[in-house]
Amino acid sequence: AKHYPLVIIGGGAGGCSVASRAARALGAGKVAVVEPAKNHYYQPMWTLVGAGIKTVDQSAMPMESILPKQCDLHKYKAVEFDPQNNTVTLSNGEQLAYDYMVVGMGIQINYDKIKGLVEALQQDPMVVSNYNKDYVLKTFPAIKSFKGGNAIFTFPNTPIKCAGAPQKIMYLAEDYWRKHGVRDKVNISYNTSLPVIFGVKKYAARLMEIVKKRNINVNFRQNLVQVDHHNRKAVFQLLDSEKGETETYDYDFLHVSPPMSAPEPLKNSKASMVDAAGFLDVHKETLQHKTFPNIFGIGDCTNVPTSKTAAAVACQNRILFKNLQSVMSGQAPKSLYDGYTSCPLITSYSKCILAEFDFDGQPLETFPFDQGKERRSMYHMKKDCMPQLYWSMMMKGRWAGPKIFRKSMHLGMSR
Ligand code: FAD
Ligand code: UQ1
Incomplete structure (x- = not known):
């Protein structure tokens, strides 16, 4: 060796x-x-x-x-x-x-754990997923060509990377459909295995206001188990049902966040x-x-x-x-x-909530303003600054996260 x-x-x-x-x-x-x-x-x-x-x-x-x-x-x-x-x-x-x-x-991403999903991703242009370099290419064409009906966005029953991503694409799609005159004809559902919309209370509260305001249905404790793309049906296991009941939805657009392991x-x-x-x-x-x-x-x-x-x-x-x-x-x-992690929750084509928190789910925000509010500045940070920071600093081993900025912006009073 x-x-x-x-x-x-x-x-x-x-x-x-x-x-x-x-x-x-x-x-x-x-x-x-x-x-x-x-x-x-x-x-x-x-x-x-x-x-x-x-x-x-x-x-x-x-x-x-x-x-x-x-x-x-x-x-x-x-x-x-x-x-x-x-x-x-x-x-x-x-x-x-x-x-x-x-x-x-x-x-590891496990698309094959959901019955019929791989076939649907390969054959139905309206079944899409941002979690893969090939399938992500399908997402925008599907959003653009969508003329109305049921749009469903899923969150699986496993730990996943970037727990905000399953709903970010929903807010972007909703914004797109609204701006292009089809929103009235769309019924949007977020079917999540979790009992909450986001794991941190502060941001969950803001997101619940947003889904309410934008008329998005949130169905908790529902886990996608099967996709039948021939009949455009998606089967969800009801996780709180003791009898193992399922609910079947007709879909016209389906964004899947896959199970991972x-x-x-x-x-x-x-x-x-x-x-x-x-x-x-x-x-x-x-x-x-x-x-x-x-x-x-x-x-x-x-x-x-x-x-x-x-x-x-x-x-x-x-x-x-x-x-x-x-x-x-x-x-x-x-x-x-300290568990520092962050999730830039993009809520439209111009707004973002920058969630940052630690092991205990306590907010650990970098900037000296309330990051729970939707902001244009945080949208540009995510879209324009982060890729630069990632390629030119982090990949070179010269970025250790925003702690130094957090400390200076809070005059040394933050952790
Ligand atoms: P990765 O960056 O995934 O790297 C793992 C590497 O290991 C890969 O290159 C892979 O090829 C290699 N590998 C796999 N198996 C083997 C093997 N057997 N032998 C050798 N090598 C192997 N994070 C954020 O901070 N903000 C965001 O807004 C955000 N949004 C996201 C949106 C999406 C749609 C996705 C998919 C992810 C997002 N993430 C986000 C999460 C972020 O990309 C990951 O958390 C991050 O890349 C994790 O880094 P990693 O090194 O652990 O894994
Ligand atoms: C961050 O450091 C980082 O790594 C480069 C990300 O990954 C893409 C992020 O999404 C965020 C938000 C941060 C935190 C950085 C700042 C300046 C708040």
Whole structure:
């Protein structure tokens, strides 16, 4: 097995930002990145792609061009972990040995868990989904060509990345239909597995006002289980029904947020590597593995109990790397993560609520005004500033989240 001081699994938001910091500190040939994908995608842009505001090409960069040159890129999947022997096996059969490993494999998307969905996504132009680089291309044409009827937006019965995304596209579509004279003919439903519209009280209250004002039906505890695109019917399991009842809706437009799970290679790994659900089992504050001190985890593939976002990864990458350096030099990890995460809840083609909060669901807002209000400034921040910040700072290992701004804008009075 080829040996590296540091092996990083995944070249996404977490893997790439950590790789950049590590390459700078350790130099050439010391860091391996295992990543099969041709492109790195800035997925937060896909909401805007679905609304026709950006193109998928704007969200993509060739993997080679974005990962630091000093890293060795292995263009294969990690398929098997052996943390007792500090090795990982790749899909070409090769093994890599490591002193330290960072796992940032993201979360797995499972469209195939919903009966009939893959066929519907492939064959029905009105069944769309922003959670995939190909299906997101269908969203705006469907919104544009929609002439009325039932429009349904779903939220699955699993943890997902960017818990706001299933409803952001709904607000954008609603705004589009209103501006183009079809809103009167559209009946909009948000069918969510959750018992609330959003996990943080402050923002949930504002969103409930918005859905009421804009005449959107919210159906709680309903989970999409089947799509019959021939008859344009969508079947939802009623999660609070003891008899396992379902409700069938006719749809004319359907945006699906798919069920997700821990990545297969983690789920299949030896028990001590992951928690019961298959997510990498790390300390939520230090991001160090609970059983294997030479392993760290970042982003969507870990069991850190916060909302899975790129904004969370922004904070985590610096904390992780500082702790990795401490452990490498024989010290205890000292840098602690507070759970910071953020969800820019776009509510129209010109407005956004910038939700920011911590492990306890307490708002942790950067700007010195109420971010629970819909604002044009926050829309432009999301649309124009964030992509820049992501590509030119975060991917270079030079962005650790907005904490420094939060502190200065609140005159040092914020956490
Ligand atoms: P990813 O960035 O997904 O990277 C994981 C990488 O691991 C991928 O490159 C993948 O190819 C690779 N990989 C997978 N399996 C293997 C394997 N077996 N071996 C090796 N490599 C592997 N976040 C926000 O902050 N704000 C938003 O507004 C926002 N909106 C979103 C909207 C949508 C539609 C989507 C889909 C996501 C959104 N997110 C948003 C979430 C954000 O994109 C993720 O939380 C973030 O990318 C997580 O980073 P990560 O490194 O954990 O995973
Ligand atoms: C952020 O840092 C980040 O990572 C680059 C995001 O991902 C796209 C975000 O959506 C947000 C909101 C932040 C937080 C940054 C500021 C300036 C509030």
